[in-house]
Amino acid sequence: MVQYPYEGQGFKDWSGALEKYSDSFLIDLFYKMLRIRLIEEEIENRYFDDLMKTPIHLVIGQEATAVGACAALSTSDLLYSGHRTHGAYLGKGGDLKKMLSEMHCKANGCAGSRGGSMHLIDPDVGMAWSSAIVGGAIPIATGAALASQYKSDQNVTMVFFGDGGTEEGVCSESLNFASLKQLPIIFFCENNFYSVQSPLRTRQSQRDIFRWAEGHGINSSVVDGTNVLEVYEATKSAVEKIRDGGGPHFIEAKVYRFRAHGGAGDDSQTGYREVEEREMWERHCPVESYYSFLDQNNLGIKSQRPELQKQIEQEIRDCFEHALKSPEPKKADLFKYVYAD
Amino acid sequence: MPWDESLVNSLVYDEPDPKQGRVLSYVQSLNEALRIALEDNESVIVMGQGVDDPSAMFGSTKGLQDRFGESRVFDTPLSEEGMMGVCTGAAMRGLRPVYMHNRPDFILLAFNQLITHAAKCHFMDNGLTQVPLVVWAAIGRGWGSGAQHSQAIQGLLMGVPGLKILMPSTPYDAKGLMLQAIQDNSPTIIFEHRWLMKKNGFVPEGKYLVPIGQGVCRREGEDLTIVGASHAIELAYQASKLLAADGVDVEIIDLRSIQPIDDQLIEDSIRKTGRLLVVDTGWAIGGVCAEIGFRAVEKWFSYLKGAVRRVGLPDVPTPAGYALEQHYYPTAQNIVDVVKDMCRK
Ligand SMILES: Cc1ncc(C[n+]2csc(CCOP(=O)(O)OP(=O)(O)O)c2C)c(N)n1
Numbered sequence: 042m043v044q045y046p047y048e049g050q051g052f053k054d055w056s057g058a059l060e061k062y063s064d065s066f067l068i069d070l071f072y073k074m075l076r077i078r079l080i081e082e083e084i085e086n087r088y089f090d091d092l093m094k095t096p097i098h099l100v101i102g103q104e105a106t107a108v109g110a111c112a113a114l115s116t117s118d119l120l121y122s123g124h125r126t127h128g129a130y131l132g133k134g135g136d137l138k139k140m141l142s143e144m145h146c147k148a149n150g151c152a153g154s155r156g157g158s159m160h161l162i163d164p165d166v167g168m169a170w171s172s173a174i175v176g177g178a179i180p181i182a183t184g185a186a187l188a189s190q191y192k193s194d195q196n197v198t199m200v201f202f203g204d205g206g207t208e209e210g211v212c213s214e215s216l217n218f219a220s221l222k223q224l225p226i227i228f229f230c231e232n233n234f235y236s237v238q239s240p241l242r243t244r245q246s247q248r249d250i251f252r253w254a255e256g257h258g259i260n261s262s263v264v265d266g267t268n269v270l271e272v273y274e275a276t277k278s279a280v281e282k283i284r285d286g287g288g289p290h291f292i293e294a295k296v297y298r299f300r301a302h303g304g305a306g307d308d309s310q311t312g313y314r315e316v317e318e319r320e321m322w323e324r325h326c327p328v329e330s331y332y333s334f335l336d337q338n339n340l341g342i343k344s345q346r347p348e349l350q351k352q353i354e355q356e357i358r359d360c361f362e363h364a365l366k367s368p369e370p371k372k373a374d375l376f377k378y379v380y381a382d
Numbered sequence: 383m384p385w386d387e388s389l390v391n392s393l394v395y396d397e398p399d400p401k402q403g404r405v406l407s408y409v410q411s412l413n414e415a416l417r418i419a420l421e422d423n424e425s426v427i428v429m430g431q432g433v434d435d436p437s438a439m440f441g442s443t444k445g446l447q448d449r450f451g452e453s454r455v456f457d458t459p460l461s462e463e464g465m466m467g468v469c470t471g472a473a474m475r476g477l478r479p480v481y482m483h484n485r486p487d488f489i490l491l492a493f494n495q496l497i498t499h500a501a502k503c504h505f506m507d508n509g510l511t512q513v514p515l516v517v518w519a520a521i522g523r524g525w526g527s528g529a530q531h532s533q534a535i536q537g538l539l540m541g542v543p544g545l546k547i548l549m550p551s552t553p554y555d556a557k558g559l560m561l562q563a564i565q566d567n568s569p570t571i572i573f574e575h576r577w578l579m580k581k582n583g584f585v586p587e588g589k590y591l592v593p594i595g596q597g598v599c600r601r602e603g604e605d606l607t608i609v610g611a612s613h614a615i616e617l618a619y620q621a622s623k624l625l626a627a628d629g630v631d632v633e634i635i636d637l638r639s640i641q642p643i644d645d646q647l648i649e650d651s652i653r654k655t656g657r658l659l660v661v662d663t664g665w666a667i668g669g670v671c672a673e674i675g676f677r678a679v680e681k682w683f684s685y686l687k688g689a690v691r692r693v694g695l696p697d698v699p700t701p702a703g704y705a706l707e708q709h710y711y712p713t714a715q716n717i718v719d720v721v722k723d724m725c726r727k
Pocket of ligand 1: 207237
């Protein structure tokens with residue numbers, strides 16, 4: 042039985058809204074989602090070469106959240122994430138070379154091979170931090186928002202976490218504190234209905250996550266996380282209100298991961314969820330449904346796609362090559378940065 | 383008023399002579415340190431449950447909110463893990479939070495953020511971020527503090543790379559170490575002892591720093607070295623007076639910082655005396671006693687004339703009741719007995 046069917050409306054009512062966006066903006070969203078998809082697929086293809094000795098948590102199926110939400114942020118805004126980092130890092134503009142070097146355990150990885158795939162950071166573009174502990178980044182992001190408020194630096198902080206993350210005590214603690222202090226932060230929950238192989242129904246009572254968030258006195262909403270424009274609009278509206286001095290926002294996006302919780306390939310056939318359920322969501326793939334939408338609205342995407350794809354594939358090949366030939370860290374590196382100077 | 387105030391007020395310490403310098407109580411000295419730090423650096427903020435209430439964290443935060451405002455000195459929700467994470471995130475973004483707890487027992491709720499996040503950010507980030515924060519708590523003892531309000535957890539934390547742990551024993555050090563800890567760029571924990579709060583001592587005006595990782599010799603002696611920190615030093619000092627009357631001359635090393643540890647100071651002393659007793663306010667197993675004892679065997683064995691000994695808490699949770707407590711906590715007399723036994727051999 043399909044436990045968590047897709048219940049969104051896709052792009053049904055969106056054609057009329059198109060005129061407020063420039064063509065380049067619309068195409069750029071597609072380009073960014075396609076890029077993440079192709080990067081993830083290549084990581085997956087190469088995973089069993091065992092040269093990336095790191096756990097991976099692919100975001101295939103969840104590209105629209107990272108891309109749509111990050112499109113509403115500026116570079117100096119801060120992004121935090123949980124273990125499922127790839128989309129957040131790339132969506133915020135993180136350096137692909139540094140990411141792949143990190144995954145190949147190389148000295149020039151974004152964290153010098155001390156973080157691994159669950160700890161991708163790139164301070165230059167505001168990809169501030171991530172934690173491999175579920176919920177761990179949520180209070181840290183809240184602290185960053187406190188610092189922004191204290192310094193009046195106008196930055197908005199956003200933190201990505203899963204439905205599982207909302208079950209951790211620190212999530213409630215952080216929502217309460219952010220609400221209390223009216224901090225400039227967006228709590229962004231990617232609800233993909235599963236924590237590893239545990240469905241929501243064995244973990245939470247029947248409730249809407251965003252309603253639960255609302256109970257903390259936070260402005261909360263829910264969006265179709267397969268629709269990049271809907272994600273963008275919800276985030277943009279939150280960002281604008283925050284920049285106008287409004288307090289924290291909570292956005293729940295309903296999404297689906299097309300692969301297993303971790304590693305390469307899907308594991309639906311093990312029985313914790315129906316293959317049919319995944320296939321249903323795949324018919325609402327964030328990349329392809331947006332592509333069809335652009336195509337139907339005559340944005341010339343069909344003629345551009347092959348070139349975009351070629352360009353991305355070349356970039357990916359180059360970055361993998363760069364990672365593979367990059368140097369490994371040395372023994373002396375191990376002992377650095379235990380304490381800060 | 384904290385429930386154990388009358389107990390703490392009843393404790394008797396050697397009184398410094400006010401003619402020889404300015405005398406402050408331990409708590410006054412902490413209050414002064416926080417005031418100076420807040421004046422000194424806009425990035426410093428002070429938070430904790432009740433820092434702005436009439437008890438003011440035993441008095442250490444008295445008047446600070448009035449002076450520096452609610453954005454810099456504030457009460458927090460009862461969310462130890464969450465607030466530890468908030469401090470970590472704020473520190474990574476340039477603030478210098480001082481997060482105060484009445485008791486170390488409450489820090490146990492924050493271990494995930496303290497140990498698995500704050501202590502490791504700088505390392506995991508390959509040096510890209512720093513976490514300059516201070517976590518402060520006062521170890522409880524007596525008046526029913528019991529198993530859940532008297533835990534001296536320094537031993538649990540000593541083995542966590544990336545943390546610095548300070549345990550002052552005098553008002554002078556309390557101020558100088560607090561100021562140094564706030565200035566340090568790594569997460570630093572200060573464990574005070576509730577019984578030291580009303581102790582008086584010489585405290586210079588203005589800003590001065592006590593370096594982290596440097597111990598101090600409190601009493602020179604020839605026969606045996608006692609190493610410890612915080613309130614254990616007070617006990618060792620009382621024991622040294624009793625021992626001197628019997629012709630036993632002990633040297634007392636106050637570590638002040640138990641992570642990092644001042645190895646050189648201990649080594650120099652053991653080389654002279656050949657005997658080592660380690661004292662601590664925490665459990666003898668797996669903590670300060672165990673670590674220093676092992677270092678002695680590993681590094682300084684050839685100087686030793688006999689077995690290293692320790693006086694810490696027995697392998698038992700703290701009882702709440704007064705009568706049981708008398709059998710639980712070590713006394714100066716316990717130290718005297720162990721030292722005499724060691725010197726006989
Ligand atoms: C505190 C903690 N508990 C358990 C885990 C193991 N774990 C890693 S990811 C994960 C699933 C989390 O699910 P969710 O938060 O919904 O995010 P998703 O993986 O679906 O993106 C679990 C249980 C962990 N890393 N940290």
